[in-house]
Amino acid sequence: MTLIETQNLDFSFNKGEAVLKGINLNVKEGSIYGFLGPNGSGKTTTIRLLLGLLPSKKDKIKLFGQNLQADRISIFSKIGSLIEQPSLYEHLSGFDNLEITRRIRNASKNRIDKVLQLVDLKPASQRKVREYSLGMKQRLGLAIALITEPELVILDEPVNGLDPNGIIEIRELLLKLNKENGITIFLSSHLLSEIEKIVTHVGVLSKGEMVFQGRYNDLKELQNNSATIHIETSDNQKSLDMLARKYPSTFSENSHIGLRYQNKEQIATICRILVESSIDVYRMQVVDKDLENIFLEITKN
Amino acid sequence: MQNIIKVISTEFLKSKKTFAWWLVILGAGFMPAFVSFVFLSKWKHLVPQQGHNPWEDFTEMSSKGLGFLYMPFFVVLLTCLFLNIEHKNNTWKHVFTLPVSKNYVYFSKLTALLLFIIMFYILYIPIWIGCGFMVGLIKPELQLTTYVPDYLLLLSICFHSFIASLGIVAIHFWLSLRFKNMIIPISIAVLCGIIWVALYQGRSEQINYFPYSYNYSTVSPPNWITLKMFGIFPQHELFSILYFIIFSILSHRYFMRSFKS
Numbered sequence: 227m228t229l230i231e232t233q234n235l236d237f238s239f240n241k242g243e244a245v246l247k248g249i250n251l252n253v254k255e256g257s258i259y260g261f262l263g264p265n266g267s268g269k270t271t272t273i274r275l276l277l278g279l280l281p282s283k284k285d286k287i288k289l290f291g292q293n294l295q296a297d298r299i300s301i302f303s304k305i306g307s308l309i310e311q312p313s314l315y316e317h318l319s320g321f322d323n324l325e326i327t328r329r330i331r332n333a334s335k336n337r338i339d340k341v342l343q344l345v346d347l348k349p350a351s352q353r354k355v356r357e358y359s360l361g362m363k364q365r366l367g368l369a370i371a372l373i374t375e376p377e378l379v380i381l382d383e384p385v386n387g388l389d390p391n392g393i394i395e396i397r398e399l400l401l402k403l404n405k406e407n408g409i410t411i412f413l414s415s416h417l418l419s420e421i422e423k424i425v426t427h428v429g430v431l432s433k434g435e436m437v438f439q440g441r442y443n444d445l446k447e448l449q450n451n452s453a454t455i456h457i458e459t460s461d462n463q464k465s466l467d468m469l470a471r472k473y474p475s476t477f478s479e480n481s482h483i484g485l486r487y488q489n490k491e492q493i494a495t496i497c498r499i500l501v502e503s504s505i506d507v508y509r510m511q512v513v514d515k516d517l518e519n520i521f522l523e524i525t526k527n
Numbered sequence: 528m529q530n531i532i533k534v535i536s537t538e539f540l541k542s543k544k545t546f547a548w549w550l551v552i553l554g555a556g557f558m559p560a561f562v563s564f565v566f567l568s569k570w571k572h573l574v575p576q577q578g579h580n581p582w583e584d585f586t587e588m589s590s591k592g593l594g595f596l597y598m599p600f601f602v603v604l605l606t607c608l609f610l611n612i613e614h615k616n617n618t619w620k621h622v623f624t625l626p627v628s629k630n631y632v633y634f635s636k637l638t639a640l641l642l643f644i645i646m647f648y649i650l651y652i653p654i655w656i657g658c659g660f661m662v663g664l665i666k667p668e669l670q671l672t673t674y675v676p677d678y679l680l681l682l683s684i685c686f687h688s689f690i691a692s693l694g695i696v697a698i699h700f701w702l703s704l705r706f707k708n709m710i711i712p713i714s715i716a717v718l719c720g721i722i723w724v725a726l727y728q729g730r731s732e733q734i735n736y737f738p739y740s741y742n743y744s745t746v747s748p749p750n751w752i753t754l755k756m757f758g759i760f761p762q763h764e765l766f767s768i769l770y771f772i773i774f775s776i777l778s779h780r781y782f783m784r785s786f787k788s
Contacts, residue, residue, distance in 0.1 A: 277623075315618060318541070329533045331626065
């Protein structure tokens with residue numbers, strides 16, 4: 227079942243430049259969907275539209291197969307969300323913040339203890355939120371989002387500003403919620419490295435346009451396809467001429483030549499061609515592009 | 528119905544440990560304490576003549592103080608503080624993603640604010656009576672323990688004062704939604720306070736259309752205007768209700784259509 231679906235979603239704040247251009251989101255039940263893009267690409271605007279915080283045209287957004295504008299209350303009863311910095315009443319305790327949402331969402335009283343335990347905030351639950359660290363506030367925001375055991379959690383930059391330990395804690399928690407409770411998670415980030423360890427699906431947004439959407443493995447496939455072999459020899463020009471006949475992708479760069487990597491047998495073949503032509507091989511190296519670079523390339527183009 | 532009661536109860540929880548609560552508690556105690564201080568320090572001038580109920584003076588001084596200096600600004604400050612809880616904590620976006628209609632959110636906020644103001648009167652009445660009797664015990668010459676206050680008059684003053692406040696409640700509810708910086712609505716209230724004093728000093732007939740004057744007009748009707756009564760309500764209190772309806776409609780429309788989190 228598709229939990230989030232948008233059809234050609236456009237948005238502009240003024241009549242001028244469009245912030246979002248024809249976004250088609252497709253988030254399946256049970257997935258952890260990483261919504262990626264550099265700062266200012268339109269991630270938060272998309273999330274605000276999904277949560278009805280910005281006006282959208284009719285029938286453009288469907289959650290749980292229902293129209294957002296027509297079935298807002300029914301949809302929101304199944305969603306927990308955390309937008310940008312968590313919305314917290316800083317003069318109240320963590321417990322009171324949870325109690326406010328619990329009453330409105332009609333959750334049972336024992337849920338407060340459960341979610342406090344889940345985010346490891348029980349000992350600090352009676353302290354005022356203004357005394358919390360950023361990581362604690364993020365965890366409390368997450369606890370508020372989870373108070374009714376939602377089917378879908380929408381999180382905007384949930385690890386933004388956290389230290390490495392905090393990032394790991396949130397990541398593990400999200401993974402646990404997805405695996406053990408079957409909660410579908412939609413989370414945005416501007417850094418792929420922050421979420422690549424947990425996502426099953428990825429959508430990449432650049433300048434308001436969706437430039438990639440698919441399984442995380444598809445993104446990794448892109449990584450494999452972009453690996454190159456760097457070769458340094460005693461005669462790079464001669465090697466380039468010889469290899470270009472067999473591998474048209476061969477190119478020359480600084481002190482080495484390069485060509486697209488296909489498989490390990492290819493390395494043996496290249497070696498043989500060069501040695502048989504009396505060319506000394508000083509270095510042969512397979513260079514992978516990391517996902518971060520692929521992400522940057524996608525968003526740059 | 529059960530849902531709206533739950534939402535209203537969260538409004539009270541949100542206001543916990545804020546200055547709004549202190550404003551209600553201290554506010555309810557301030558005027559009776561101030562009048563008690565005046566009675567104790569100037570008691571020689573206030574000893575009642577034979578057969579005169581001293582509670583009448585105690586009532587007049589308290590209610591004029593309440594209407595003049597206090598009630599308009601108390602209501603304005605309370606309204607601003609109440610709505611500022613969401614503005615200050617940037618929590619509107621959370622409120623709007625809860626499974627509650629915007630209508631519920633609007634009406635629960637307005638109802639909770641009105642309940643807060645009613646709570647002020649509920650606290651004011653026993654504190655006022657207690658202060659009066661305490662002054663009577665300290666200075667028996669004032670005979671406040673010999674006589675009893677006119678409880679019906681006291682309740683009537685509080686009821687009419689509440690009705691007279693409704694206009695500025697709705698105006699400042701609307702202003703506090705429109706302007707997230709609470710200095711703006713408070714400055715408007717101060718300016719309107721100055722205009723009211725000018726209208727009063729100038730014995731202007733237009734004072735009847737100026738909502739910031741209604742509280743004082745209730746406890747001390749301007750003697751240059753013929754007091755028109757409509758049932759139990761004087762004309763300015765009906766205007767207060769009218770202002771309340773008009774500005775509540777305005778703020779509701781604004782909240783439903785244009786208000787941004």
